[in-house]
């Protein structure tokens with residue numbers, strides 16, 4: 207017997223903490239018992255008690271009329287995975303559901319106008335151009351989440367600035383007719399030594415989320431690192447890959463190790479080749495741009511599972527990360543070796559002593575990283591740690607014991623070349639691909655990766671290195687890299703590329 211459709215009046219009766227139903231994608235769910243367990247707190251759900259939580263009339267830069275509520279934060283299979291079937295109340299007659307008009311942000315009309323007249327893809331000549339367009343195309347909350355760094359954002363700026371304190375020492379009269387920028391990373395052959403690093407909540411920038419990055423990575427034969435906090439489900443991202451494409455898993459370790467074990471085992475079964483354990487985020491940093499925009503969202507108040515109010519100004523980041531285990535320590539690392547045959551890499555190592563410990567404990571690699579400046583402010587850049595680390599590893603005969611990657615602030619292929627010269631196997635790139643995706647979707651990420659390849663070929667030709675193996679530390683001068691200056695703002699990206707200044711980026 208086909209169940210009759212539920213009317214919105216029926217759903218509306220369940221609009222409180224003692225009986226709370228919500229509509230998601232045309233189905234009704236009884237989430238009453240789930241309220242105290244929701245990592246984002248019960249308030250955000252009660253805001254939609256008895257109503258439709260999927261849609262909103264606000265739009266994002268790329269896909270108009272795309273939901274800004276449920277979907278960016280939750281993979282689509284969330285409810286099917288975590289809510290008992292008895293709480294799935296049935297299909298809703300959506301013709302009876304009235305979509306509430308939301309108060310639109312006053313700058314929304316200006317944003318919509320810019321979206322209509324944004325620069326063409328061909329007008330983007332480098333990664334910072336995508337940042338300038340994304341800044342005006344994205345919803346404020348989405349831009350704030352992607353662009354924010356911790357505290358005064360000194361490390362965020364330093365990640366980019368540190369590369370400008372390293373100068374090349376190019377060779378001449380080397381036959382550079384043929385350039386081969388291919389290499390291997392953790393045993394995988396790649397066309398160029400960069401990978402798409404893990405960045406959470408892909409659907410804040412594009413309605414398809416992380417699968418856009420999957421498709422671009424396939425086209426350019428680069429590796430994608432799948433984030434624990436992806437908007438898409440893990441299986442959606444893996445299903446979107448091509449047969450020969452390689453993916454890695456980025457892991458935030460859960461206090462509940464049984465959950466962590468099942469995630470790791472599932473990733474290995476689905477073909478992931480490496481496990482990147484994030485070790486620089488026992489707590490997520492204070493990202494004030496993100497906090498400010500979250501702060502004025504009435505539904506954003508964040509409660510811990512125990513209903514003990516936490517600092518609500520941590521925004522969504524805290525809400526979706528309360529499961530992370532701050533007690534994770536070196537003694538836990540051998541356990542990971544016992545549960546998986548994937549390569550194991552520590553992501554977020556920030557001093558040479560810990561690189562040496564990583565060699566001793568036997569992991570396969572480290573990422574020298576400060577989480578894109580989103581964690582401890584005034585932590586050093588990955589490139590500076592690399593410049594300090596490699597001479598010490600070489601002196602100890604440890605430089606071949608593991609593969610070293612860096613990430614943070616990489617915006618030019620010349621940054622990639624500097625990292626390889628100093629001994630990195632490859633580099634991770636985050637925000638640039640998020641901005642390219644948010645502004646132009648898959649064509650944007652495709653162009654961003656192609657621009658990096660074009661730059662890389664030119665840089666290798668001009669430095670006198672026909673192959674990756676020809677890049678060595680004699681080709682860079684790092685004497686100034688540790689001389690920090692903290693520019694009040696990053697002139698390069700703030701002035702030259704500011705759409706308000708750069709004519710090319712003024713809407714027509």
Ligand SMILES: Cc1cc2c(cc1C)[n+](S(=O)(=O)[O-])c1c(=O)[nH]c(=O)nc-1n2C[C@H](O)[C@H](O)[C@H](O)COP(=O)(O)O
Nearest residue numbers: 352403404405406435484577578613614615635636637
């Ligand atoms: C930009 C960005 C970075 C995030 C990120 C989300 C965004 C929007 N998130 S976060 O919400 O928790 O901070 C993650 C994450 O899920 N896990 C992780 O290991 N690194 C996370 N990172 C850090 C990322 O993996 C790189 O370390 C960083 O992005 C490199 O710097 P660039 O963005 O300058 O390339």
